[in-house]
Amino acid sequence: MRRTTIPEEEYMLPGHSACLGCGGALAMRYLLKGLGKNTIISIPACCWAVIPGVYPSRCLEVPLLYTAFEVTGAAISGIADAMEVLGKDVNVVGFAGDGGTVDIGLQALSGMLERRHNAIYVLYDNEAYMNTGIQRSGATPYGAWTTTTPVGKRRMFKREHKKDIMEIVVAHEIPYAATLNIAYPEDFIKKVKKAKEIKGPKFLHIYAPCPTGWRYPPNKTVEVARLATETLMFPLYEVEEGVYTITKKIKEPKPVKEYLKTQGRFRYLSDEDVQIIQKWVNHRWKKLLLKEKYSRELLEE
Amino acid sequence: MSKVPLEEMIKFPTPIATVPSKELNKTGSWRTFRPVIDYTKCIRCYICWKFCPEPAIYFVDGDKHEAPSDAIKKMDAVEIDYDYCKGCGICANECPRNAIDMVLEEKIE
Amino acid sequence: MMLLTGNETAAYAAKVCRAKVVAAYPITPQTTVVEKIAELIANGEMDAKYIRVESEHSAMAACIAAENSGVRTFTATSAHGLTLMHELLIWASGARLPIVMSVINRAMAPPWSVWTDQQDSMAQRDTGWMQVYAESNQEVMDSIIMAYKVGEREDILLPTMVMEDAFILSHTSEPVDVPTEEEVASYLPDLKLPYKLDPDFPAGFGSLIMPEGPYMEFRYKIAEAMDKARKVIREECEEFEKKFGRHYDGLVEFYRTDDADVNLIMLGTMASTAKEVVDELRSEGKKVGLLRIRYFRPFPYEEIREVAMNSSYIGVCDRSYTFGYGGPIWSEVRSAAYPAKVFVKNYVVGLGGRDITPKVLRKIYEDALTMKEDKEIEWVGLLWDERWR
Numbered sequence: 003m004r005r006t007t008i009p010e011e012e013y014m015l016p017g018h019s020a021c022l023g024c025g026g027a028l029a030m031r032y033l034l035k036g037l038g039k040n041t042i043i044s045i046p047a048c049c050w051a052v053i054p055g056v057y058p059s060r061c062l063e064v065p066l067l068y069t070a071f072e073v074t075g076a077a078i079s080g081i082a083d084a085m086e087v088l089g090k091d092v093n094v095v096g097f098a099g100d101g102g103t104v105d106i107g108l109q110a111l112s113g114m115l116e117r118r119h120n121a122i123y124v125l126y127d128n129e130a131y132m133n134t135g136i137q138r139s140g141a142t143p144y145g146a147w148t149t150t151t152p153v154g155k156r157r158m159f160k161r162e163h164k165k166d167i168m169e170i171v172v173a174h175e176i177p178y179a180a181t182l183n184i185a186y187p188e189d190f191i192k193k194v195k196k197a198k199e200i201k202g203p204k205f206l207h208i209y210a211p212c213p214t215g216w217r218y219p220p221n222k223t224v225e226v227a228r229l230a231t232e233t234l235m236f237p238l239y240e241v242e243e244g245v246y247t248i249t250k251k252i253k254e255p256k257p258v259k260e261y262l263k264t265q266g267r268f269r270y271l272s273d274e275d276v277q278i279i280q281k282w283v284n285h286r287w288k289k290l291l292l293k294e295k296y297s298r299e300l301l302e303e
Numbered sequence: 304m305s306k307v308p309l310e311e312m313i314k315f316p317t318p319i320a321t322v323p324s325k326e327l328n329k330t331g332s333w334r335t336f337r338p339v340i341d342y343t344k345c346i347r348c349y350i351c352w353k354f355c356p357e358p359a360i361y362f363v364d365g366d367k368h369e370a371p372s373d374a375i376k377k378m379d380a381v382e383i384d385y386d387y388c389k390g391c392g393i394c395a396n397e398c399p400r401n402a403i404d405m406v407l408e409e410k411i412e
Numbered sequence: 413m414m415l416l417t418g419n420e421t422a423a424y425a426a427k428v429c430r431a432k433v434v435a436a437y438p439i440t441p442q443t444t445v446v447e448k449i450a451e452l453i454a455n456g457e458m459d460a461k462y463i464r465v466e467s468e469h470s471a472m473a474a475c476i477a478a479e480n481s482g483v484r485t486f487t488a489t490s491a492h493g494l495t496l497m498h499e500l501l502i503w504a505s506g507a508r509l510p511i512v513m514s515v516i517n518r519a520m521a522p523p524w525s526v527w528t529d530q531q532d533s534m535a536q537r538d539t540g541w542m543q544v545y546a547e548s549n550q551e552v553m554d555s556i557i558m559a560y561k562v563g564e565r566e567d568i569l570l571p572t573m574v575m576e577d578a579f580i581l582s583h584t585s586e587p588v589d590v591p592t593e594e595e596v597a598s599y600l601p602d603l604k605l606p607y608k609l610d611p612d613f614p615a616g617f618g619s620l621i622m623p624e625g626p627y628m629e630f631r632y633k634i635a636e637a638m639d640k641a642r643k644v645i646r647e648e649c650e651e652f653e654k655k656f657g658r659h660y661d662g663l664v665e666f667y668r669t670d671d672a673d674v675n676l677i678m679l680g681t682m683a684s685t686a687k688e689v690v691d692e693l694r695s696e697g698k699k700v701g702l703l704r705i706r707y708f709r710p711f712p713y714e715e716i717r718e719v720a721m722n723s724s725y726i727g728v729c730d731r732s733y734t735f736g737y738g739g740p741i742w743s744e745v746r747s748a749a750y751p752a753k754v755f756v757k758n759y760v761v762g763l764g765g766r767d768i769t770p771k772v773l774r775k776i777y778e779d780a781l782t783m784k785e786d787k788e789i790e791w792v793g794l795l796w797d798e799r800w801r
Contacts, residue, residue, distance in 0.1 A: 004362060004379040006349050016357035016387035017324035022333070023391035027356035042609050044477060054324065057625055058307055060616040061324040065609045067480055068618035069473065070503055076470035080435060080477030080485075081609065083461040087432045087483050092611060110473065113466035187353055213391075221392030221405070224354050312626050316569055316633050317508040319607055320616035 008187045009035045018061035020053045023220025025210030025227060027053065028184040029126040030062075030097065033208075036194025037122075039064060041093040042085075044078050046107065047071040048099035049133045050126070074098040075110030078121040086120070093198060094121040100141035101131040104167045115174040115203045122197050122204045125167065128212035136215040140165040143235075144282065145275050147267040148215075159270055163282055171205045172241050179205040180240035180249075185227035189238060189249055196240075209236045217266025229261040234287045239294070245301055246294040258283050325387070330357070334390035336405040338383055342368040344402035347378040351394035351403065359388040416588045418581030421549040422488060422514035422574070423448035424588075425556035427458040428596045429512075431486035435463040435474035437493060440526045441578045442516045445488040468493035472500035472511075479509040480617060482608035484560070487511070490578065491518035491532045498536065504571045505540025505634060507618055510563030510603075511571040512556055513541075517680065517731075518578045519764045527765020528578035530680065531732040534740045540634050542572040542641060543709040545679040547665075549586040552576050554658060555706075557591070561600050562648050568637050569605075577681045578765065591656060599655050638710045645707060663712035665704040668694065669719050672701030674780045677716065677745055678729035679705040682761075682768045686729075689773045700777055705741065713748035720749035726756045727780040731768075733760055738789050755785045761792040775800050 013034035020027040026049050034041065041064040045051055051068055054061040069077045074096040082094045096114075098107055103125040111123060130148050131137040138148040143164045147153050151160040171179045177200050182190045190208070197204040211227050213220040230236040231250060235258060238250040258280045262268040271279075307322060340351075347370070352360040362379045370376035383394075395403035416424065422445045426434060436446045452458035465471045468489050475485040489497065494515055504511055515533050519525040533543060542563065544555045552574060559572035576582055609617065621627040646662040653659050667687055669675050676686060683704040693700045703719050705712060720726055726749060730739025737743055742758035749756055759776050762768040772793055779790070793800045 003365070003377055004347070004349065006353070008353060012358060014358070015323050015325050016359045016384065017326070017328040017330055018357070019328070019330075020356060022389045023393055024356050028354070031356065031358060040611050042481075042611060052620060054320065054616055054619060055328055057318045057616075057619045057621045058312055058320045058322045059324045059327045059619070060320040060322065060614065062616075063614050064611060065614055066616045067477060067609055068616060069477070070499055073470065073473035073500070076435075076465060076473035077477035079463055079465070079470075080433065080474035080479075081481050083433050083463055083474075084478040084481035084483040087461055088481070109466060110470050113470055116466075117464065219392070221396040223356075223391070224393055224397055309626070309629075313629050313633070315607060316630075316637070317506065317617070318619055318621060318626075318630055320619040 008032070008191050011035065013039065013063040015061045015063070017055070018053050019055050020049070021214050021220070023213045023223040025184050025212055025223050026050060026126050026128060029208045029210045032184065032187050032190045033097070033124060033194055034062070034064065036191040037093045037095065037198055041095055042067070042081055043095045043097050044069055044074055044081060045097050046074045046102040047133065048102050050097060052133060071102055072106040073110050074102055074107050075112070075114035075123065078123065079114045079117060079119045082119045082121040095124055096121065097124045097126065099132065100125060100127045100129060101139045104140040104165045112174065115171065115176050115205070118202055120201055122206060124206045124208065126208045126210040128210050128215060130215050132212050132215045141167065144279055145268055145271050147270060153270045157270065168207055172244070175244065176203045176205065178240065178242055181207045181209070181236065181238050183209045183227050183231050183236060183238055185224050185231065186238065186250065193240060215267070218264055222264060226264050229256065229264060232256050233258045233261040234283050235261055237287060237290055239290060243300070244297055246290065246297045248290065248294055329386045330389050331386045334388065334408050336390040336392060337385065337408050338388065338390065338392065338394050338403045339406050340381070340383065341402045341404065342380065343371060344400045345380070346371060346400055347375055347380060348399060349381065350397050350399060352381050354393050354397050356391065356393065357387050357389065359384040360394065413587050414590050415585045416549055417444065417583050417585050418549045418552050418576040419444040419516070419583065420448050421552045421588050422556065423452065424590050425553045426486040427452050428591055428593050429557055429560050429600060430484060430593060430597065431460055432483045433461050433463065433475070433478040433485045434487060435465050435471045435478070435485065436487045436489065437465050437468045437471050439468070439490045439493040441518060441582045442488045442490040442493070445514055468496045469500060472497040472504065475511050476500060476504050476507060476509055479511050480507065480609050482603065482605050484603040485511050486513070488514035488516070490516040491520055494532045495520065495535060498539070501536055501539040501541055508569040509571055510560065510569055512559045512563065513571070513573045514556065515573045515575045516578050516582045517575050525764045526578065528580060529731045529763045529765060530575070533573060533575050534732040536573070537709060537740065540570065540638070541709065542570055542707065543575065544572065544707050545575045545705065546581065547681055547683050547704060549581055549588045550658070552581065553588055553590065554652065554656070554660070557596060557600060558648055558652055562641060562644055564603055565644065566606055568641055568644060570634070570637055570641065575680070580681045642710050642712070660706065663707040664715045665706060667702040667704065669701035669703055670722070671699060673699045673724045674727065674777065675701045675703055675719055675723045676727045676729060676777065676780065677703045677705065677741065679708065679741065680731065682729060682731065682773070685768060685770055686773050689770050689777060692774070693777055698781060700781070711744055711748065716745055716748045717751060720752035720754050723754055725780055725783045726754055727759055727776060728756060729759045729761055729776065731762045733763070755783070758789040759792050760789065766793060772800055
């Protein structure tokens, strides 16, 4: 006898090559628990192109199409339309990293959303080009060390704030977009199931910490992810037809320093830098609260 | 990888991977630290199972292990699959009862 | 019989071949291909999904994904659109997907030019795609139908690009015999891939291989399929003739090559003009001939070697160039003709759509008839060069 808070069925096999404590591995595990077996996944160049292992190894119980780096949005457009031609009702999913989504993959994502294809675009965000060795991406947060922002004497850590991909996606006016966090699997899977039932383009932004790239010991992955939401670095919310709903209200947000001090990639930051980050977090949270408040008026239409 | 005969590997005209990773890669060999569950403390909340990235934790009959109480013993217990557990330690870190110890692999046996 | 431009022909070919997913991006002078397809779909004459992708790169990506799902796809492009797809062209052949693409041969920038030359498709000759160059709109129709038939065979499984010259074919109307969908269906059955994306088949399509793994072996399989395609194409041309009544010599077209001392080798519409020049010179007693390459990939080295063995001199006209060496057709013909030990001269002509007139072709033949071996590569008709006027 047992009771679990998330579905038991596993669609991912162990024996895969993810690093110890990989947030991306948890992301895929929960995603498939929410979607089930009737799924086809397209994966570009990213950690997940390597995680299933060397040929002929596979670690998923659903078909996986490996593709070139920048094409996820276009590939799932092709699969979604092919399924319609064949009269098949299948979950069509693109599963891409932050590089393949906010940078090189942005065009194809925008095209897929704009054309309203019936597919789910899933971004698992580890905040850098991790598969190629921790180079910075548009999703790398302010202050982070990466191999292309290696701090050095000129303190050249990443100076640009994290690209707000959710806002770019929401600007396409799609039926559903949401942020998900591997530290909150129940909320995660609930949102996946919701997206599954909607027809049209859906976008899921998963926070997937990376011990190797963020410089923290692998046992802390879930803890770090939790702190991201508790400090408001990564708020959990969904946007349905333009209406914002924060799904995890943090009554007493922790200061961002609690989050930053867990990771080696932030150890070069001065108090001043931390303040810049705190200001940015506060500003985005305030915007989010306002959006939640005012977008409710859309419900009255 | 070398376990699979060549004809199997090239039976398709393009590489289509069909062999389950479980059969090819026993990632338990990656471990430096091994999680060991203290069943006298384990309340069978299944949080460890929930957060395992492999996943390498599975359910077994409740009677197989001791439990802190009779009520808890009625619930299924969990076991670590040491063939695949990489020893990341997330289970130990998240366990609300500190019932899992990360022990240096060399010290076992 | 319909009066159709080359572009309209390509669109009708996609329709009668029952392509089910078309993903394409507009580029001059391909635009009317996709506009016609959109029109046919909108009028209910063609039952297909048209993905109005946001770039050519996405067009090929969508075709690859849709074809991998077991659905026949079609696309069309030109010049910069084709070169933008380059990465994915290699992907499509590596994934063994029999996509068919109409390519309107157009010059590359800079400088901008929308007129015809073959730089765009010649630059793709390494990608593992079969390549057919049409001389007429009818050939465009027939080549697309045959491209699906040959490509979709389980022992071939390779994509094909069917080329037509910009404006000369794409925007010029010619009478085209358009078979009905039923006629084509009895010749070309529905697509049946041996493997496809399906939840009942949980496999990884296109995963990672280490050096000691069978990477080279998979590449060898592509080479094998390409080589096999030569015989298949020759046989298929015969099958096609039985079914549709139109004859093609196979990978090439022989025009009065048998007893010719001098043979020119070329492809595309310039061959039409050249045939008239051959007839004219023949009437003057000059023994000249023309070998038109239809399939550039797989390369018809056997036919070329045969013609070379029976020639005293070969000229190769290239409407493109491999900077640092010579015209691509020339270098490949020369290597195929090597055992014949005959001199092979390169005539680079018509780049950027510069008109290839009967006069220019006649001058090329006359130059070849001198059989001089002092110069291997000749750029024909450069504005400062009076010899070709």
